[in-house]
Amino acid sequence: SQQGEEDPQALSIQEGENATMNCSYKTSINNLQWYRQNSGRGLVHLILIRSNEREKHSGRLRVTLDTSKKSSSLLITASRAADTASYFCATDGTGANNLFFGTGTRLTVIP
Amino acid sequence: EAEVAQSPRYKITEKSQAVAFWCDPISGHATLYWYRQILGQGPELLVQFQDESVVDDSQLPKDRFSAERLKGVDSTLKIQPAELGDSAMYLCASSPGTDDTIYFGEGSWLTVV
Numbered sequence: 001s002q003q004g005e006e007d008p009q010a011l012s013i014q015e016g017e018n019a020t021m022n023c024s025y026k027t028s029i030n031n032l033q034w035y036r037q038n039s040g041r042g043l044v045h046l047i048l049i050r051s052n053e054r055e056k057h058s059g060r061l062r063v064t065l066d067t068s069k070k071s072s073s074l075l076i077t078a079s080r081a082a083d084t085a086s087y088f089c090a091t092d093g094t095g096a097n098n099l100f101f102g103t104g105t106r107l108t109v110i111p
Numbered sequence: 112e113a114e115v116a117q118s119p120r121y122k123i124t125e126k127s128q129a130v131a132f133w134c135d136p137i138s139g140h141a142t143l144y145w146y147r148q149i150l151g152q153g154p155e156l157l158v159q160f161q162d163e164s165v166v167d168d169s170q171l172p173k174d175r176f177s178a179e180r181l182k183g184v185d186s187t188l189k190i191q192p193a194e195l196g197d198s199a200m201y202l203c204a205s206s207p208g209t210d211d212t213i214y215f216g217e218g219s220w221l222t223v224v
Binding site for chain 1: 115144151167215
């Protein structure tokens, strides 16, 4: 399976702290995407990193990709209560533009 | 900002009844996806369309599920008959093409009683 696996499954931090989530996957990819999902809502796209990229930034988000280790990390800096959500990594398969999701990391930011 | 539209947002149906979900992708997006997300899990692909053609429906339970995208724009996902285990959120998504960001709708919650 190409499914990504997020770690940890759940993370609880204080507002203002940084949150780091990790993702491991099994097969070669074209790109890896991170999504956020608020409870009961759809998925919101956060960032896409391609297989030839090592790091990408978007606002308070920093994503790294290590294709040799088949792993990625998502760092949220200066977290806010509004960042409370589930975060999923999703990998594609080379030659296919669909996504394989893990079970997500449930982030709780305490005000 | 353009969005993927889905309806209904919530649906409660009795076991063995038929249910249908509708999706209107972002204008100009050739690729459309239906995913199913069971509570506490990540989404899983049911079917992928490229324009009006099915690209991948290997995970679609074809004995009871069907999907169509007749004019290559909006799409309908049907379940007949519904079973208790079909209770989940059904997510529609679209993408401009290959190797691109995939955008999701708000999802349709199905509860089968």
